[in-house]
Amino acid sequence: xxxxALTNRALVIGLALSLIFVGAAxxxxxxxxxxxxxxxxxxxxxxxxxxxxxxxxxxxxxxLSMIMVGARTSIAVAVVAVVIGMGLGxxxxxxxxxxxxxxxxxxxxxxxxxxxxxxSLLIAIMITAVFGPSALNAIIAIGIFNIPVFARxxxxxxxxxxxxxxxxxxxxxxxxAVRISAEHILPxxxxxxxxxxxxxxxxxILAEAALSYVGLGAQPPIPSWGRMLADSQTMISLAxxxxxxxxxxxxxxxxxxxxxxDGLRDLFDPRIRRDRR
Amino acid sequence: xxxxxxxxxxxAIHDYPILHDVSFTVAPGQIVGVIGESGxxxxxxxxxxxxxxxxxxxxxxxxxxxxxxVVHLSEPELCxxxxxxxxxxxxxxxxxxxxxxxxxxxxxxxxxxxxRVSRAEAMERARVALARVELPEDRFPLTRYPHExxxxxxxxxxxxxxxxxxxxxxxxxxxxTALDVTxxxxxxxxxxxxxxxxxxGLLMISHDLAVVAxxxxxxxxxxxxxxxxxxxxxALFHRMQHPYSKALLAASTHQPDRAAxxxxxxxxxxxxxxxxxxxxxxxxxxxxGTFRAVDDVSFQIRRGESLGxxxxxxxxxxxxxxxxxxxxxxxxxxxxxxxxxxxxxxxxNRAVRRRMQVVFQDPYGSFxxxxxxxxxxxxxxxxxxxxxxxxxxxxxxxxxxxxVGLTPEDRHKYIHEFxxxxxxxIAIxxxxxxxxxxxxxxxxxxxxxxxIRAQILDLLADLGxxxxxxxxxxxxxxxxxxxxxxxxxxxxxGKIVEQGVTADVFAAPSxxxxxxxxxxxxxxxxxxxx
Numbered sequence: 002x003x004x005x006a007l008t009n010r011a012l013v014i015g016l017a018l019s020l021i022f023v024g025a026a027x028x029x030x031x032x033x034x035x036x037x038x039x040x041x042x043x044x045x046x047x048x049x050x051x052x053x054x055x056x057x058x059x060x061x062x063x064x065l066s067m068i069m070v071g072a073r074t075s076i077a078v079a080v081v082a083v084v085i086g087m088g089l090g091x092x093x094x095x096x097x098x099x100x101x102x103x104x105x106x107x108x109x110x111x112x113x114x115x116x117x118x119x120x121s122l123l124i125a126i127m128i129t130a131v132f133g134p135s136a137l138n139a140i141i142a143i144g145i146f147n148i149p150v151f152a153r154x155x156x157x158x159x160x161x162x163x164x165x166x167x168x169x170x171x172x173x174x175x176x177x178a179v180r181i182s183a184e185h186i187l188p189x190x191x192x193x194x195x196x197x198x199x200x201x202x203x204x205x206i207l208a209e210a211a212l213s214y215v216g217l218g219a220q221p222p223i224p225s226w227g228r229m230l231a232d233s234q235t236m237i238s239l240a241x242x243x244x245x246x247x248x249x250x251x252x253x254x255x256x257x258x259x260x261x262x263d264g265l266r267d268l269f270d271p272r273i274r275r276d277r278r
Numbered sequence: 279x280x281x282x283x284x285x286x287x288x289x290a291i292h293d294y295p296i297l298h299d300v301s302f303t304v305a306p307g308q309i310v311g312v313i314g315e316s317g318x319x320x321x322x323x324x325x326x327x328x329x330x331x332x333x334x335x336x337x338x339x340x341x342x343x344x345x346x347x348v349v350h351l352s353e354p355e356l357c358x359x360x361x362x363x364x365x366x367x368x369x370x371x372x373x374x375x376x377x378x379x380x381x382x383x384x385x386x387x388x389x390x391x392x393x394r395v396s397r398a399e400a401m402e403r404a405r406v407a408l409a410r411v412e413l414p415e416d417r418f419p420l421t422r423y424p425h426e427x428x429x430x431x432x433x434x435x436x437x438x439x440x441x442x443x444x445x446x447x448x449x450x451x452x453x454x455t456a457l458d459v460t461x462x463x464x465x466x467x468x469x470x471x472x473x474x475x476x477x478x479g480l481l482m483i484s485h486d487l488a489v490v491a492x493x494x495x496x497x498x499x500x501x502x503x504x505x506x507x508x509x510x511x512x513a514l515f516h517r518m519q520h521p522y523s524k525a526l527l528a529a530s531t532h533q534p535d536r537a538a539x540x541x542x543x544x545x546x547x548x549x550x551x552x553x554x555x556x557x558x559x560x561x562x563x564x565x566x567g568t569f570r571a572v573d574d575v576s577f578q579i580r581r582g583e584s585l586g587x588x589x590x591x592x593x594x595x596x597x598x599x600x601x602x603x604x605x606x607x608x609x610x611x612x613x614x615x616x617x618x619x620x621x622x623x624x625x626x627n628r629a630v631r632r633r634m635q636v637v638f639q640d641p642y643g644s645f646x647x648x649x650x651x652x653x654x655x656x657x658x659x660x661x662x663x664x665x666x667x668x669x670x671x672x673x674x675x676x677x678x679x680x681x682v683g684l685t686p687e688d689r690h691k692y693i694h695e696f697x698x699x700x701x702x703x704i705a706i707x708x709x710x711x712x713x714x715x716x717x718x719x720x721x722x723x724x725x726x727x728x729x730i731r732a733q734i735l736d737l738l739a740d741l742g743x744x745x746x747x748x749x750x751x752x753x754x755x756x757x758x759x760x761x762x763x764x765x766x767x768x769x770x771x772g773k774i775v776e777q778g779v780t781a782d783v784f785a786a787p788s789x790x791x792x793x794x795x796x797x798x799x800x801x802x803x804x805x806x807x808x
Contacts, residue, residue, distance in 0.1 A: 166638040167646045167654075170708065172605050173636050174658040175628055188648045 012264025018257025079205030086147020094155025203258035311494030365440030382420025430461035540583035552610035586763035635709035639721035641701035699730035
């Protein structure tokens, strides 16, 4: 398995990109090149130099430091949103599959449809508009939209597992739906959930950037990639580096996570793995 | 004159050798049967002739079909030959047809690919091809879709596609394995007739010695990628030389020794059981209809008896099994084990359940791939009020594994480390671990190769004698049921149409359906005299 993982190009590149940003976020807790709260107006909007490898913004803050601290916000928002989505969506999906065709199944799935029916970003904007813009509200808004994604995925995969003979054998052994779901269904959908988790993670980062961009995510002075982009747009012709570096950070992280998701899917699916040597 | 000449064919996939020096010939109008167990390379031989090999496969040797060496042809040249010179029929008619194209279009497509004819003419020829496989247009319009046809009818469409251009060679890879016996007999007759009419060669691949023995003029027996024995059909059975061919023949007719005599006390009593399923509503306000899968079924199994239940797919065997196991509630009648009901007040009765276990057909789907053997085997402990813990549990697992011929050390392995036959042994160990009285064998040996099947049947007979087990043996394979059961029930469309002592039913069937089933069952030549 590990050898197969190392020969999978998408997985290795994706993992490397993702680790760079996770590493940057972790390092930022103990060390950043420059304090992100410290303004240095005389040195504002400086292009990359030895002192500021990625240049400075319109308050003279070091962009590299801001990207490193901003990674914390992005990752935290995306992680918690995926945890909310999985934590609620997976049990709902398992329950719907265990009682397939029942009223419970119908209620859960139609509830999912209801959430799916709204454009997710719009609802996120609504939630933050009502409860006030903050990183926490962004997390909740993004998390709610992860629930139906995981619920559907889990239900679909679980339905086919419920027809397996080993599930029938477990029923013959007198096991109930909850126990079968926990022992036989969940372990066999984990692969799918991990793959979907990485993809939702990257979508969460994008959603957080979008919310911050319109000013509804993390609030100043907490650095955020989305707001760095928003701040840079009026000065795009004067200081293009202010837009390019946070933009690259978003792009590369999302690319890395998506590649990792693809790579994991190939790794878990032996049929694809064989073809892509 | 030969049509297909295979000479010294070697095949390796990713440098792993699959076929070694395979040679045989097929003449026009001749039926050549290739027999082997799984992994013998019989399907790969067929795919090599079609050059439909998986990625990474490399073939050497000569495969001369109609004067051309298939091994050295380019892909476009091969495309010109496939369908026109050689046709192929696959095992699984459910997946061999495109579900969103009508049968007429699918047959016509083969014609349009190869010949510059108008669509109307192609359809006309598709009509002829379908009529030849006994799907006349007045009863089976060309606009039918695959899901509107039964398995046997779909296999006829697949055959129509293969013979539409009157190929010189037809390759049939297990063409009847997925079908019921009566359908199988009809498809075999059809293939035979088409071979005679068109004078084409038929290369028929099968794991079932009896099916091929009936059909083929010439037999090729393969094992581990080699031809072990070949010769003209009926004669070969009488003068087999190679020990493997002899073993294969012996395993096909294997008769396990059973010493135990059934007692007179009934163990399982099934009284007037009815099982209805709801079907789709008619219209928005209409009431859902019902489909009666099991219709007033009554029988009993005596302690220590081995009872056979035979019937074709969809006859209600599996539904009945689930009802007996207490997995689904019945709509009428009673099921009692030793006088206790399986279902009490809409709840399955745990005390009864722990005395019954089941072994399923598919050795690959019966186990959770993520659990180790000890956990898999000990799953039925859940039925006990005080399941054994610690050393008692270890001892019980070791005992169960040893009783099926595995070692206690196997408990730490995962299921993928075992072969199909070993997995079926583990399935039996799982059934044995809580020492049940009744074991239901739901097609438990149907997916196994004949030699493995003989071993498992011996094991079951031995366990039955030693542990005083009672078996309900469910199968579509009459020859196996004949070998291992005391009494037999014949089920058709939810009803038991005949029951009696196995030997009597097989010798003198009284119901027309039983007679039909017996007539359709392929036999080995030796059987015909006895």
